[in-house]
Amino acid sequence: MEAFTAHTGRAVPLRRSNVDTDQIIPAHWLKKVTRDGFEDGLFEAWRKDENFVLNRPERKGASVLVAGPDFGTGSSREHAVWALQNYGFKAVISSRFADIFRGNSLKNGLLTVVLDQKVVDSLWGLTEADPTAEVTVDLEKRQVLAEGITADFELDENARWRLLNGLDDISLTLQNEADIATYEAARPSHKPRTIVA
Amino acid sequence: MGRTLAEKVWDDHVVRRADGEPDLLFIDLHLLHEVTSPQAFDGLRQAGRPVRRLDLTIATEDHNTPTLDIDKPIADPVSRAQLETLRKNCAEFGVRLHPLGDVEQGVVHVVGPQLGLTQPGTTVVCGDSHTSTHGAFGALAFGIGTSQVEHVLATQTLPLARPRTMAITVEGELPESVTAKDLILAIIARIGTGGGQGYILEYRGSAIDKLSMEARMTICNMSIEAGARAGMIAPDETTFAYLRGRDHAPEGKDWDAAVEYWKTLRTDDDAVFDAEVVIDGASLAPFVTWGTNPGQGAPLSANVPDPASYEDASERHAAEKALEYMGLTAGQPLREISVDTVFVGSCTNGRIEDLRNAASVLDGRKVADGVRMLVVPGSVRVALQAVEEGLDKVFTAAGAEWRHAGCSMCLGMNPDQLAPGERSASTSNRNFEGRQGKGGRTHLVSPQVAAATAVLGHLASPADLSDARTPAGV
Ligand code: SF4
Numbered sequence: 001m002e003a004f005t006a007h008t009g010r011a012v013p014l015r016r017s018n019v020d021t022d023q024i025i026p027a028h029w030l031k032k033v034t035r036d037g038f039e040d041g042l043f044e045a046w047r048k049d050e051n052f053v054l055n056r057p058e059r060k061g062a063s064v065l066v067a068g069p070d071f072g073t074g075s076s077r078e079h080a081v082w083a084l085q086n087y088g089f090k091a092v093i094s095s096r097f098a099d100i101f102r103g104n105s106l107k108n109g110l111l112t113v114v115l116d117q118k119v120v121d122s123l124w125g126l127t128e129a130d131p132t133a134e135v136t137v138d139l140e141k142r143q144v145l146a147e148g149i150t151a152d153f154e155l156d157e158n159a160r161w162r163l164l165n166g167l168d169d170i171s172l173t174l175q176n177e178a179d180i181a182t183y184e185a186a187r188p189s190h191k192p193r194t195i196v197a
Numbered sequence: 198m199g200r201t202l203a204e205k206v207w208d209d210h211v212v213r214r215a216d217g218e219p220d221l222l223f224i225d226l227h228l229l230h231e232v233t234s235p236q237a238f239d240g241l242r243q244a245g246r247p248v249r250r251l252d253l254t255i256a257t258e259d260h261n262t263p264t265l266d267i268d269k270p271i272a273d274p275v276s277r278a279q280l281e282t283l284r285k286n287c288a289e290f291g292v293r294l295h296p297l298g299d300v301e302q303g304v305v306h307v308v309g310p311q312l313g314l315t316q317p318g319t320t321v322v323c324g325d326s327h328t329s330t331h332g333a334f335g336a337l338a339f340g341i342g343t344s345q346v347e348h349v350l351a352t353q354t355l356p357l358a359r360p361r362t363m364a365i366t367v368e369g370e371l372p373e374s375v376t377a378k379d380l381i382l383a384i385i386a387r388i389g390t391g392g393g394q395g396y397i398l399e400y401r402g403s404a405i406d407k408l409s410m411e412a413r414m415t416i417c418n419m420s421i422e423a424g425a426r427a428g429m430i431a432p433d434e435t436t437f438a439y440l441r442g443r444d445h446a447p448e449g450k451d452w453d454a455a456v457e458y459w460k461t462l463r464t465d466d467d468a469v470f471d472a473e474v475v476i477d478g479a480s481l482a483p484f485v486t487w488g489t490n491p492g493q494g495a496p497l498s499a500n501v502p503d504p505a506s507y508e509d510a511s512e513r514h515a516a517e518k519a520l521e522y523m524g525l526t527a528g529q530p531l532r533e534i535s536v537d538t539v540f541v542g543s544c545t546n547g548r549i550e551d552l553r554n555a556a557s558v559l560d561g562r563k564v565a566d567g568v569r570m571l572v573v574p575g576s577v578r579v580a581l582q583a584v585e586e587g588l589d590k591v592f593t594a595a596g597a598e599w600r601h602a603g604c605s606m607c608l609g610m611n612p613d614q615l616a617p618g619e620r621s622a623s624t625s626n627r628n629f630e631g632r633q634g635k636g637g638r639t640h641l642v643s644p645q646v647a648a649a650t651a652v653l654g655h656l657a658s659p660a661d662l663s664d665a666r667t668p669a670g671v
Pocket residue numbers: 259260304305306325327543544545603604607608625626
């Protein structure tokens with residue numbers, strides 16, 4: 001995973017709540033067996049409308065998505081995170097994220113930032129009035145900065161440390177191999193097995 | 198202080214706990230399917246890692262599989278490639294796989310319980326959000342993303358922050374017309390699609406105790422639609438009776454030891470939940486959705502709500518968008534909404550009891566002209582059982598299509614899809630825009646409401662059917 005320290009870029013204000021993963025990446029895209037090439041599937045149905053915010057020429061190259069509450073609800077598809085990243089987004093800001101989506105995004109180095117809806121409203125206001133306005137997401141300081149806006153955000157220390165260092169979870173876990181082996185040795189024999197020896 | 202059911206199961210699986218770190222949790226059962234696993238196997242391959250516990254891992258094919266002509270090559274080359282990738286990966290790594298055509302094939306959340314692999318007090322994961330289904334057995338079961346699939350394949354563990362717990366207590370007697378599906382739709386409408394976020398839900402109370410395992414699975418299945426990672430129900434005699442004798446259920450001394458352990462899996466009387474919701478079961482009625490998320494639902498007897506009646510601006514906006522997408526107008530009686538398609542199936546309502554319920558309504562009746570009804574068993578085993586009971590004949594005699602097992606019209610990944618603008622009554626779990634096919638419109642319903650709707654051509658419950666049945670029957 002790539003390390004994330006801070007990112008500055010233009011924003012896409014997405015005034016919608018409950019943006020579910022079927023909207024972020026429709027199911028037929030899930031047939032791909034790679035982690036890349038999902039950018040054209042991002043918000044595919046909505047992008048048919050030329051007025052959809054992502055289609056506006058002034059949003060081209062924007063890298064911070066500012067969305068309504070309950071972003072990423074629905075399925076566990078990590079493809080939703082890959083699609084956002086493939087498209088060029090580095091961070092998503094919302095007042096509330098679905099759990100699985102949030103977990104998936106942090107594992108891939110897409111920073112999901114939870115801010116008060118009031119701050120989200122101000123970011124919408126700012127970036128709608130001035131599409132060139134830049135938004136900075138600073139993970140070291142745990143702050144979102146934009147013209148007239150300074151907002152602190154929370155992220156648990158462990159997740160932040162892994163993101164800042166771009167650490168791979170599996171390698172970290174395998175450092176605890178001995179603990180896993182000890183646990184396995186003590187498991188009761190009545191626990192189910194898919195393959196019976 | 199006492200502990201909740203979720204806390205007990207969690208504590209029993211902690212491999213490592215350290216300050217400032219998430220708990221490292223052991224995973225008892227890992228279910229795989231073709232959609233969310235290819236990139237995980239790739240990751241293993243790149244790192245040169247094996248699957249740590251093949252004996253705790255099992256795969257099946259469900260999302261992409263066609264439900265017609267299953268003996269012919271799959272027409273869509275991309276779907277075919279994804280299934281072939283799973284077969285290749287399972288062969289290479291040694292994972293047990295039940296492919297299309299196998300007697301144990303089916304929707305992953307139907308297969309696990311029916312094999313007896315889903316057991317009380319276990320941790321179950323799958324790269325699929327409806328893994329919450331397995332919580333019906335008192336298992337801690339949740340959906341994970343592909344990175345986590347790879348993590349479990351490699352380590353049989355997951356680092357996780359401990360969620361909070363919420364009790365959803367349903368007291369009183371459910372009216373006869375009210376099913377588990379109506380109950381969970383009503384719960385989601387009450388707490389909202391984000392209401393369970395950060396929580397493990399525990400469904401309890403006298404109305405829950407009386408439910409069958411199938412009904413409990415329907416409820417736990419949709420926990421994710423309320424934003425919760427997991428939903429659980431404490432195991433009891435109903436659970437034990439369901440498991441006894443199944444392929445992978447413990448036997449002999451192991452069975453006794455297991456039951457003894459399972460009986461401890463109840464929330465202690467002095468345990469405290471972080472949140473509680475109480476539902477009066479007796480006040481419920483058949484429930485359907487009118488909008489584009491599972492929280493946008495109402496009793497069948499109600500009208501399409503007026504977006505202007507929502508105080509919250511974002512809810513109002515969401516309702517406006519939903520009505521526009523669904524092609525509905527505020528104030529229209531839900532019962533007057535006509536459908537083109539009826540789908541009975543999915544991991545929510547594709548079990549034998551669901552098929553029996555739908556068949557009991559359809560028996561001796563006909564699907565309305567112009568309505569297409571698909572009945573898709575959740576697994577091959579369910580299909581065989583249904584055939585043994587003659588349910589398939591009831592469906593076909595009524596004019597419904599009896600299909601092969603799979604996810605089918607629950608999501609648009611296989612040939613069973615809605616055309617743009619088509620409207621369905623569906624026993625699945627998601628009414629998201631385009632979920633059942635681009636431009637398709639979905640109303641979530643119970644199997645009984647689905648069957649009555651098929652007969653009348655508009656949203657209806659069995660009570661709406663006048664009783665002109667042609668005596669035929671099972
Ligand atoms: S039946 Fe539907 S919800 Fe269940 S696993 Fe299949 S696609 Fe997912």
